[in-house]
Amino acid sequence: MSTGLALPLGAFFQAQPNHKLNALYIAGCLFAGGLFIALLTQTPKRFRKPLIVSATFIAGLYFSLEFLLPPKATAETVLASHSPWNRTMSALFGWFLRPLASNSRLAPDENWLSLYLENVNTVWQVIGAFTFALGLWNLIHLHFRNVVHVTKGAFASSFFFLGLAFMIFAGYLKQFSGIPDLFAFATSGLFFQLDAAMFSLIAFFIISAAYRAFRIRSFEASIMMAAALLVMLSQIPVGAWLTSWLPDHGLLSNLRIERVGQWVLRQPNAAAQRGINFGLAVGMLATGLRIWLSLERGSYFERDV
Amino acid sequence: MKHANLSVALIEFILCFLILYKIVSARRGAELFIRKIPGLQAIDEAVGRATEMGRAIFYSPGIQGLNIVGLQSMSILSHILRLAAKFRTRVIVALADAVLFTIAQEVAREAYTHEGTPELYEPQDIQFLSDQQFAYASASVGVMTRERVASCFYFGNFFAESLILAETGHHVGAIQVAGTPETAQLPFFIAACDYTIIGDEYYAGSAYLSKEPTLLGSLVGQDWAKLVLIACVVLGVISVTVAGISGGTALGAQLGLDRHWPAALLKVVEFFSLPVGG
Amino acid sequence: MKYLLAIQTIDRRIMYLLLVVVVAIPMFVRFQMPTVVNPEVQGVYDTVEHIPHGQIAILTGDWGAGTIAESQPQTAALMTHLFRRNIPFAILPFAPQTSTLMENLAEKIAQKEGKKYGDDWVNWGWRVVPLPSFFKGLGKNLPATVKQDYKGVPIEKLKAMRGIKTIRDVGFIAHITPVGGISDLIAFAHEAYGVPLGYAPTAVMVAQGYDPLDANQIVGMLPGMVGAAQYEKLLGIPGNGLRWSNSLSFAELLMIGLVVLANAGYFLSRAAKGASS
Numbered sequence: 001m002s003t004g005l006a007l008p009l010g011a012f013f014q015a016q017p018n019h020k021l022n023a024l025y026i027a028g029c030l031f032a033g034g035l036f037i038a039l040l041t042q043t044p045k046r047f048r049k050p051l052i053v054s055a056t057f058i059a060g061l062y063f064s065l066e067f068l069l070p071p072k073a074t075a076e077t078v079l080a081s082h083s084p085w086n087r088t089m090s091a092l093f094g095w096f097l098r099p100l101a102s103n104s105r106l107a108p109d110e111n112w113l114s115l116y117l118e119n120v121n122t123v124w125q126v127i128g129a130f131t132f133a134l135g136l137w138n139l140i141h142l143h144f145r146n147v148v149h150v151t152k153g154a155f156a157s158s159f160f161f162l163g164l165a166f167m168i169f170a171g172y173l174k175q176f177s178g179i180p181d182l183f184a185f186a187t188s189g190l191f192f193q194l195d196a197a198m199f200s201l202i203a204f205f206i207i208s209a210a211y212r213a214f215r216i217r218s219f220e221a222s223i224m225m226a227a228a229l230l231v232m233l234s235q236i237p238v239g240a241w242l243t244s245w246l247p248d249h250g251l252l253s254n255l256r257i258e259r260v261g262q263w264v265l266r267q268p269n270a271a272a273q274r275g276i277n278f279g280l281a282v283g284m285l286a287t288g289l290r291i292w293l294s295l296e297r298g299s300y301f302e303r304d305v
Numbered sequence: 306m307k308h309a310n311l312s313v314a315l316i317e318f319i320l321c322f323l324i325l326y327k328i329v330s331a332r333r334g335a336e337l338f339i340r341k342i343p344g345l346q347a348i349d350e351a352v353g354r355a356t357e358m359g360r361a362i363f364y365s366p367g368i369q370g371l372n373i374v375g376l377q378s379m380s381i382l383s384h385i386l387r388l389a390a391k392f393r394t395r396v397i398v399a400l401a402d403a404v405l406f407t408i409a410q411e412v413a414r415e416a417y418t419h420e421g422t423p424e425l426y427e428p429q430d431i432q433f434l435s436d437q438q439f440a441y442a443s444a445s446v447g448v449m450t451r452e453r454v455a456s457c458f459y460f461g462n463f464f465a466e467s468l469i470l471a472e473t474g475h476h477v478g479a480i481q482v483a484g485t486p487e488t489a490q491l492p493f494f495i496a497a498c499d500y501t502i503i504g505d506e507y508y509a510g511s512a513y514l515s516k517e518p519t520l521l522g523s524l525v526g527q528d529w530a531k532l533v534l535i536a537c538v539v540l541g542v543i544s545v546t547v548a549g550i551s552g553g554t555a556l557g558a559q560l561g562l563d564r565h566w567p568a569a570l571l572k573v574v575e576f577f578s579l580p581v582g583g
Numbered sequence: 584m585k586y587l588l589a590i591q592t593i594d595r596r597i598m599y600l601l602l603v604v605v606v607a608i609p610m611f612v613r614f615q616m617p618t619v620v621n622p623e624v625q626g627v628y629d630t631v632e633h634i635p636h637g638q639i640a641i642l643t644g645d646w647g648a649g650t651i652a653e654s655q656p657q658t659a660a661l662m663t664h665l666f667r668r669n670i671p672f673a674i675l676p677f678a679p680q681t682s683t684l685m686e687n688l689a690e691k692i693a694q695k696e697g698k699k700y701g702d703d704w705v706n707w708g709w710r711v712v713p714l715p716s717f718f719k720g721l722g723k724n725l726p727a728t729v730k731q732d733y734k735g736v737p738i739e740k741l742k743a744m745r746g747i748k749t750i751r752d753v754g755f756i757a758h759i760t761p762v763g764g765i766s767d768l769i770a771f772a773h774e775a776y777g778v779p780l781g782y783a784p785t786a787v788m789v790a791q792g793y794d795p796l797d798a799n800q801i802v803g804m805l806p807g808m809v810g811a812a813q814y815e816k817l818l819g820i821p822g823n824g825l826r827w828s829n830s831l832s833f834a835e836l837l838m839i840g841l842v843v844l845a846n847a848g849y850f851l852s853r854a855a856k857g858a859s860s
Contacts, residue, residue: 068317071308107723109307109775118720121713128404135403138433145429152451192648192680198439199649202465202787205472205497207602207838208595212475213496214842215849225846228492229839235786235809236832237616244617258619270793273488276504277794280486282530283508284373285317286324286523291376295328295519307719307775438762439649464762465650465787476595489763489791 053294060292062120066113073108075101227264234261319533324526331522339524344482344502345513348385351456351480351499356392360455363397365445365470366409367461367485368438370402374486378461379405379412380511381484385458386416390425397448398431401441406433442466446473459483459498460510463490471497484510505531584855590848598841605837609829615821616829623796624813626803627781630755631664638754639747640665640672643768647680650761650785655688656811656824657783658759662689664818666696666703670754671743673729674706677764682709682733702742708733718771721750750776757781763788769800783810 043051070078075097078086090097100111107114139160146157167186174183214225233239239257246256253259290296309317331337355362364385366378382398389396398413400406410431417426434444446469449457457474459467460483467483467490474481475497483494484502494501502510505527512520634640642661646654665672674689676682686706693703700706707729710717720728725747729738738744746752756778758768765782772778779802782792786807795801805811808831811824 066308068309068314074308074310109719109722111308114307114719118716121716124713125711131403131407134407135433135436138403138406139435142429142432153447156447187680187683192651192684194443195437195439195647195649195680196651198443198469199465200652202468203606203834204599204602205468206493207598207834207841209468209472209475209493209496210838211593211595211598211841211845214846216846225842229842232835232839235806236835237618237828238832238836240619241617258621262621265790265793266797269790270797273791273794276488278534279505279527279531280508282320282527282534283505284486285320285530286527287373287377287508289321289324290328290519290523291373293325295523296376296380307715307771438647465785468787487763487791489788492790493787 056292056294060288062113062116064292066111066117069111069113070097070100071109071111071114072100072103072106076108227268230257231261231264234258234264316533316537320530323529323533324523327526327529328519328522331518331525334518335522337518337521337525339509339513339521342502342506342509342513344484344500344506345510347480347482347500348381348458348514349388351458351482352385352388352392352394354480355389355455356394358455361395361397361452362389363399363445363449363452363454363457363474363479365399365457365459365461365463366405367459367463368401368436368441368466369462371404371408372462374462374507375402375405376408377508377511379408381458381460381514382409383412383416384511384514386413387420390417390420390422393422393425395427396430397452397454399441399445399448400431400433401436401438403433403436406431438464438466442469445470449473449477449479453477454479457481457498459485459494460502460507461485462487463494468493468497474498584852587848587852587855590844591852593841593845601837602834605833606830609826609833614829615825616832618812618816618825618828620813620817621806621810623792623804623806624810624817626796627661627757627783627805628664628803628814628817630779630781630802631661631668631670634665634668634670634754636669637746638670638752639743640670640755640757641675641753642672642685642757642759643675643677644681644685644759645677645764646684646759646761646785647678648684651684652827653785653808653811654759654761654783655684656808656815656822656827657805658685658688659692659822660805660811660814660818660820660824661757661759661781661783662692662704663696663820663822664814666692666698667818669703671702672704673743674704676706676709679709682706686733701736705738705741705743706733707738714767715771718750718775721753722776723749725749725752750778753778755779755781757783759783761785761788763791765792765795765801769795773800781805 040051078089079094079097079101081087100106103112105115106112143157143160145151146154147161151157170182170186173179210228214221214228216222216225233242234257239261243256243258247253254263287296327337352362362385364382366375366382369375386396396413398409400409410428413431414423414426417423432448434448435441445466448454449470450473454474454477457470457479459470459481463470463483463485464487467485467487471481471483471494481498482500482502483498484507485491485494486504486507488504491501491503508527509524511517512524631640642658644654644658646658662672674682674685676685689704689706690700693699698704708731717728726737726739726744731737732741750772756768756772758765758780760783763784765780765784768780773780780800781803782795782801783805784792784807786809789804789806792801792804792806796804805814808824808828811822812828813824815822815824
């Protein structure tokens with residue numbers, strides 16, 4: 001693989017504020033992007049699925065190989081070692097390890113593919129940036145319809161347009177007229193407070209949910225409730241106060257509520273979390289594998305698109 | 306961890322092989338058994354209830370974007386949409402990510418087309434609400450309350466907003482089914498929802514619902530992969546204990562264990578005790 | 584029987600009202616309940632206490648106004664400790680709101696501690712970057728990766744960043760968050776470069792933190808507001824954490840009381856039914 005491609009590509013992707021050719025770059029990228037999208041939409045239906053399958057496979061292959069191939073430091077260690085295992089590895093894979101170890105452009109923790117990681121991530125960010133407009137468009141579309149058709153949510157929807165116009169105006173004032181007060185009012189004064197109010201609802205909902213759910217109807221429910229009460233008590237000063245008469249050291253100190261709570265969190269809880277995480281990781285691997293190889297028979301891969 | 310070491314590469318290869326092997330055998334017609342998952346069975350019940358009551362269904366794929374969890378959520382959404390299309394029941398999908406939003410639109414369009422009811426597809430029911438956590442929660446609560454939804458489904462990555470959504474669903478009298486890989490949110494869903502799918506049952510969802518051989522094979526492959534991991538954990542514990550007794554502790558040295566273990570076993574110990582990282 | 588049924592079906596509005604009362608009272612009546620410091624909080628404190636001079640700390644976060652009651656005392660306690668130890672720190676926000684909130688907080692604490700922006704702390708500004716490549720960049724060349732602070736000043740010109748060449752000059756990273764995400768930092772900062780990690784999640788995310796804590800992938804944790812209160816106790820500065828944790832204690836006691844009440848009603852009504860049948 002040629003590493004000569006990395007520099008020009010890297011330079012192209014590097015943000016260069018106030019560069020004289022920036023306007024040209026932006027215009028060129030917009031044109032290229034538009035052309036690309038136009039070509040995609042004009043692609044005959046029978047070619048679309050193979051196109052998606054190939055693109056998915058190549059992208060997945062890149063990330064898999066970048067992770068699985070050894071970095072420069074490993075190549076150097078294997079080549080320099082005299083252990084029988086590493087000598088065998090050198091004999092078998094020397095053709096691959098030698099150029100990797102001698103490449104001066106690579107950092108110890110990089111292989112050839114690592115050089116392009118940042119560029120690949122930049123492409124992903126650019127795609128993500130396009131979707132921002134998509135989200136905004138959907139919001140406008142949805143709320144406009146609500147307002148025009150005077151649906152149940154029309155009143156709430158009208159606030160979307162008010163908010164949008166207000167934020168644009170406040171941002172404009174802050175950026176171009178140097179008047180930050182209105183923007184600060186909109187963010188710190190309104191948005192931050194509304195956000196905090198929504199989060200505080202959790203406190204109310206936790207009370208009603210716990211009251212409803214924690215009934216000792218079965219043995220399992222009893223264990224769950226006992227554990228919940230112990231952990232709750234262990235997290236608050238009152239809990240510590242309740243068993244503060246127990247000694248700080250020695251066998252009996254293990255019965256202090258804060259220690260029992262710690263034990264529940266650090267032993268059974270951590271073990272359960274780890275067990276669940278093992279299952280989740282394997283599930284994620286299997287789903288990722290199916291998507292990478294286009295084996296997923298979900299709606300987005302099954303039929304012609 | 307930036308690059309796989311030998312242990313990780315080997316274990317990953319074995320896991321992938323097992324999953325792919327089971328997929329291939331399932332596609333060739335092998336009979337595979339999967340146990341009942343009550344939470345997933347409840348999906349049909351929840352859709353049926355919404356149909357009976359003539360009210361809408363609410364679906365939330367969480368607040369994170371396009372990743373494996375999000376795609377799995379889209380797969381479950383597809384099943385719910387098809388089921389709802391059969392009974393001509395309205396499904397409102399609330400999204401917090403613009404990329405997932407476009408996929409959800411596509412999934413909905415195809416689900417209705419597949420059931421022969423493309424006219425039921427209503428683009429306005431697939432809603433991008435906000436990418437801000439609590440703005441999304443607030444907007445979702447608004448939708449649930451205004452529409453008096455009969456059933457709520459939460460499948461995806463949820464954080465602090467989980468309880469806000471689930472308690473609102475409870476207050477409007479909806480039957481609720483939830484599933485999330487975020488273990489910290491499971492207690493809230495368990496407390497507030499009627500059915501909660503735990504851990505890797507989340508990834509079993511699409512297989513269980515569709516009975517598609519590829520997905521069933523993958524699910525059984527996952528179980529085999531988990532068995533391999535359990536074996537690795539057990540071997541790892543034994544190896545590290547052996548390494549500790551034989552060489553790493555004064556007791557081991559006193560007993561002379563470090564001199565008696567065969568070289569092959571020490572290799573095993575070394576393999577399972579390798580630190581992670583390049 | 585009527586009363587037994589009533590305590591099992593208390594109207595949620597009554598519960599909400601009670602909650603408002605028990606949360607509000609400690610805010611007006613000043614008192615301090617005893618606080619016991621958990622080992623995970625002590626772990627973070629000890630690590631910050633031993634950051635060598637010449638290294639910096641990074642405070643990352645993605646919290647917003649929604650979780651200000653928990654995340655702000657956590658951040659404030661860590662900032663105060665770093666200021667007092669004269670360890671410069673960098674704010675690395677992963678959300679636009681976090682940048683403003685953390686910067687305002689640093690300004691406020693700096694005034695009390697007599698510290699100055701640029702000399703004692705810097706704000707790298709909101710980053711929309713994939714974590715793997717960003718941390719990789721920090722590992723290679725930190726100034727070239729960060730480039731400038733949130734005001735557009737090249738970071739080489741800031742005193743706090745002098746002599747900081749790579750992530751190996753970072754002695755501690757704390758992640759203050761309402762949505763987890765510590766696993767990414769474990770992979771790309773701790774496992775890759777061995778930087779000690781501290782975790783400051785909101786209370787609802789705490790359970791997830793004990794797994795990496797047990798595996799020594801993080802040095803410690805500040806579990807929600809309670810963690811902040813315990814850290815303040817270690818620092819000897821009663822702040823919002825200690826003050827607000829009184830409200831938290833009362834709220835949790837109310838919850839425990841309601842659960843016990845409901846269960847008592849449930850049991851007694853079952854016993855009464857059994858006796859009558």
